[in-house]
Amino acid sequence: MELETNSSKVGNGKGKEEEEEKEDSKRRKLGGIKTMPFILSNEICDKFAAAGFYANMITYLTQQLNLPLVKASNTLTNFGGMGSFTPLIGALIADSYAGRYWTIIGGSIIYELGMISLTVSAVLPSLRPPPCPSQVSCKEASNSQLWILYMSLILTSIGSGGIKPCVVTFAADQFDMTKSAVGSRSWNFFNWYYFCMGMATLTALTVVVYIQDNVGWGWGLGIPAIAMALSIVAFIFGSSLYNKLKPEGSPLVRLAQVVVAAAKKRKEVMPLDPGMLYQNKELDAAISVNGRLLHSDQFRWFDKAAIVTNEDEKDSKSPNLWRIATVHRIEELKCIVRMLPIWSAGILLVTASSHLHSFVIQQARSMDRHLSHSFEIPPASFSIFSILTMLIGLVIRTSIRSICSSLYGKPFRHHLPAKNGRRILY
Incomplete structure (x- = not known):
């Protein structure tokens, strides 16, 4: 793929060129590294909330709503599939009508409403079946109680459709890629971006999951809902600094x-x-x-x-x-x-990983997870191993890239097809 660099402005007449120059000058004052604390804060809280909300959901469905394992797993995979489809619609809306900024805000608010509704259902006894500690002959959630669950999952799926396709590209919009020094700077930013997302997920899979299993589901779902609200606030605080490209x-x-x-x-x-x-x-x-x-x-x-x-x-x-x-x-x-x-090539990989938060957690629940007489690892925390390997691999890859760049005297790039092939193989 070859690229022809744009060397001049395109316009009809001097007046349009001057107007475009003014817009470009204004755009250059916006964005940049100063927006990253707000975007990263938003994404850290968002990823923490999403991981804490979904990581242990199979446990909530089977032990709080008393759903059979197969029905609970089908529910999660169905809404997971919906959450994978809605980003296509969200991207279409962002690129054609609303722009990425407003799509992110709208999606975040809808996502928050879904989290709040499920948190309320976990707190109010009338919105869930009676407790069944023995897990034998338990009363399954009624249709009205399941409708609250379904509406909550629908809202979070729709909300994720506004967040997922826009956040990374919105962050990229803050950098002027025509400048020679920006390429390596944006590369470092995205390394830090995925590292921070991994740490947020890791924290949710340990702290939030422990609270859900040992303290209660009111706090266990309430904390992610609060984190999601903080992510919206953090994102809005940086509004005056963002470079908001028109659709x-x-x-x-x-x-x-x-x-x-x-x-x-x-x-x-x-x-x-x-x-x-x-x-x-x-x-x-x-x-x-x-x-x-x-x-x-x-x-x-x-x-x-x-x-x-x-x-x-x-x-x-x-x-x-x-x-x-x-x-x-x-x-x-x-x-x-x-x-x-x-x-x-990634279809089978994603298909297999879709059961990571369902059957794998139930399998872990049947294991002896005691580290001591008083501490037991929550089943959902077993997902941290995939996150840990990602974080370790990111650190190693970044270190290798820095060393090779120093040796060759120029920026070093991994061969992407080979790198993706190794990921799928492992």
Whole structure:
């Protein structure tokens, strides 16, 4: 994949160029490293809340709501699947209408409402079946009690759809990637980002899970709800410092437009010279701030979307993007197609890990977990081993990168396909 650096502003007339320069000057004053304490505080509290809320949920369903293990596990995996789908909708809303900032706030508030409703149901005896310490012939939660559970999980799934796809990209928006020194700085930030997220999850899997098993579910779910509220407050406090990019249209829509345009022109003859394919710097200006992608010879069927016909020449001032696409947009789609084998390789891994917080915890519950006569490891805390290996691997990888950068005298990058292959293998 080749990149053409943008060397000049794209605009119609001097007035527009001056307006864009003013906007760029204002944008440069916003963002940067000064926003990171607020974004990291928000994410640490959010990750702590989410991990504390979901890590031990199978125990809450089986021992507090008295659901059978299979039904409880199906409930969690179903809503987990919903929580994996809603980020697609959240990303579409953020990129096309609301922007990442407001999508994060809206998603966080909805997520908080879900956590509060489940916390209330854990505190009020009328919203759950009577206690059953023997776990034999227990009364299962009624339909009305289950509806409260389902509504809580629906709200958290919808809320996560506004948070997951936007937070990391919103953090990246705070850095001007056109500056030469920003690349290594943003790399270090994302290392610290994932390290802090891992530590927040680790804390939740030890402290919050222990409270849930030994103190009570009111506090066990209330503490994550409080942490989520703090994450919203921390994020809003930094509002005046953030670089809030305007929504420029969904990448999913752009990809669909390329496919439709290529299908419409499937009978057109490709020009011998790739330079004859459609280019429009002004049209691509908002989505190519770091440079435009250059034409590649791979997946040439998609290039038909950039063939300029007589009909396209008539509408050159307002091109129909469902009929013609620029080379940059076509190359975006090609990049996605190239990544499909990597994504598909992770499907089985994610499928297996989806049971980490259900059957694995129940298996751990049957083990002797005593470290002493007075202390027993909570079953859900066994998930910390995957987090610990991630944190250790992150530290080792960062150290190796620093050493290699010093030896070679230039920034060192891991070969990503090989690195992802090792992760899946392990």
